[in-house]
Amino acid sequence: MRAEAVRAGPAAAIERRPASRTSTLYLFAVPATLLFVVFIAYPILWVAGQSLYVRSGSGASSFAGFANYVTVLGDPTFWIVVRNMLLWGVITIPVQMLIGGVLAYFIERHTHALRGFFRTMFFLPVVTSVSVISLVWVQIYAPYYGIAQEYLKHVGFVMMTSPIGDPKMAIYALIIVNIWQWTGFSMLMYIAGIANLPSEVLDAARVDGARGWRLAVHVIVPMLAPATKSLLLLGVIGTLQTFPIVHLMTGGGPNRASEVFGTFIFKQSFVLGDTGSGAALSVIVLVVALALSLLQIVTLGARLTPAGKERP
Amino acid sequence: MTPLARSRLRSTVIHMVLFIVLGFWMIPQVYMLSIGLRTPAQAFDAALFTWPVTFDNFVTVIRDNPLGGIFLNSLIVTVATVAIVVAVSSLFAFACAILRLKGSLFLYTTLLTTLMVPLASMVLPLAILLKNFGWVNTYIGLILPYAALGVPFAMVILKSFLEDAPRELFEAARVDGCNAWQTYWHVALPLVRPALVFVTIWQFIVTWNEFFLALIVLTKAEMKTLTIVPMQYSGLYMANPGALFAVLTLIALPLILLYVLVQRAFVRGLLAGAVKG
DSSP states (O other): OOOOTTOOSHHHHHHOSOHHHHHHHGGGTHHHHHHHIIIIIHHHHHHHHHTTEEEOTTSOEEEOTTHHHHHHHHOHHHHHHHHHHHHHHHHHHHHHHHHHHHHHHHHHHHOSTTHHHHHHHHHHHHHSOHHHHHHHHHHHHOTTTOHHHHHHHHTTOOOSSOGGGSTTTHHHHHHHHHHHHHHHHHHHHHHHHHHTSOHHHHHHHHHTTOOHHHIIIIIIHHHTHHHHHHHHHHHHHHHHTOOHHHHHHTTTOSTTTTOOHHHHHHIIIIISOOHHHHHHHHHHHHHHHHHHHHHHHHHHOOOSSSSOOOOO | OOHHHHHHHHHHHHHHHHHHHHHHHTHHHHHHHHHHTOOTTTTTOSSSOOSSOOOHHHHHHHHHSOHHHHHHHHHHHHHHHHHHHHHHHHHHHHIIIIIOOTTHHHHHHHHHGGGGOOGGGTHHHHHHHHHHHTOTTSHHHHHHHHHHHHHHHHHHHHHHHHHHSOHHHHHHHHHTTOOHHHHIIIIIHHHTHHHHHHHHHHHHHHHHHOOHHHHHHOOSGGGOOGGGSHHHHHHHTTTOHHHHHHHHHHHHHHHHHHHHHHHHHHHHHIIIIITOO
């Protein structure tokens, strides 16, 4: 975010008007502010406050300090969730970037007539309802009648049960579904980045003898850094809000092995009705998200927009 | 080999590889359609394709289920959300980028933090808030939270477009006697059209497919949206995968078709600089 105020000019002239009319100009900002206050800020403050209270059996709540946090952090499931979220982020984000980036490179630089076709087809999983996707993949993974096991058998990969029914494999099986659904998004962000590369730089690199692999790795990849940073930032937030795929495919099981923050919060808050620890969990996720985002913005200069090139 | 022949060969190979990768990539969708087109006898075959195909499943599920009503619920929630997001975020972006209202930069930065908030951490407080408002099982109970979560992203993009627009145009509008509202409507909005189109399409996709909050807020059958009904059908049609996958295909289809129709404008908006910071 740049300092806007220093840039004066014609626009500043619009501002110079009688005070009575200036105040009506604030109406432009009121709706967004109201939505933010009522549906974002207030709920966050409420959940932060609620995380400090416990509800007794009779329904009355009493102040409990950090008791909810102690309970949550002492719950072994919490640490399974942390491990799963780490795996999720560490696998999903780079794999999506890699596949998405390679697809974007070949589609953008080596196709012409079919460019729109490829861009659209690889993006379709993103626009397909996640609940539909989840049920289709349950069927794919299923033993006996699912196609994954049937076809993997031919390449010597034999499974006895559904991978989502196996505590060791469940989280990886879910990660594959997530990667499949969102790679098209990474691809499109990189396509935007590649299409906006300044042609002078590419021409200069070509004159210097960089082509093919070397052009891609030494010139294009570094120049796509803004898109990569945005994808990293969006990937971290996306990881923390993972819910539908896990909820629909394993429900966090078997035996809580594939539990993620979303399903854990859902269970504590809406299945068990324990709003205290649900609130504490919500706050933890929120703090982790804000901390990781700020860390990236400060250290990498990442942006919160989908991709990006440096502005002049 | 001449350079021309070599480049032609390379292009052919790259296209072939892309088609092969795409073939694998499309397996889940092809599989879904394929099961939907099966007879009960073939439904549990462990194969990607079976023959012959039948449309009986589609006829059955359309006849037996109120898909039209569910579709309408999704449409109402989505269209209203998109309209609010576009209106509210463009007004706010105009206040920040063109009017430069005092304090608007602070507000902008504050609203930006929304982008870092995972929905998972908002579901519990929003559920309580909506319950207190009496908005459980209402359209408005989804529309306003969706709008609040969508505005910051749209606002970033529209603000960046407005800042890149030629300032002389706004100056000229002022000289011609336009007030702020007229400048917003007649100058700013037409200038950022590609961005508005991009924001509209993206917000449409996100809202249409949102699952977590819809699951919590919509519990009455007649209020449910398309994304949350597949779970019910997976129980209903447990012994009849043909019907289940027919209904899943029908649920996924509207947005896929819509995206295919608008993808050109969507990508154009993205390339035109919806991607700037």
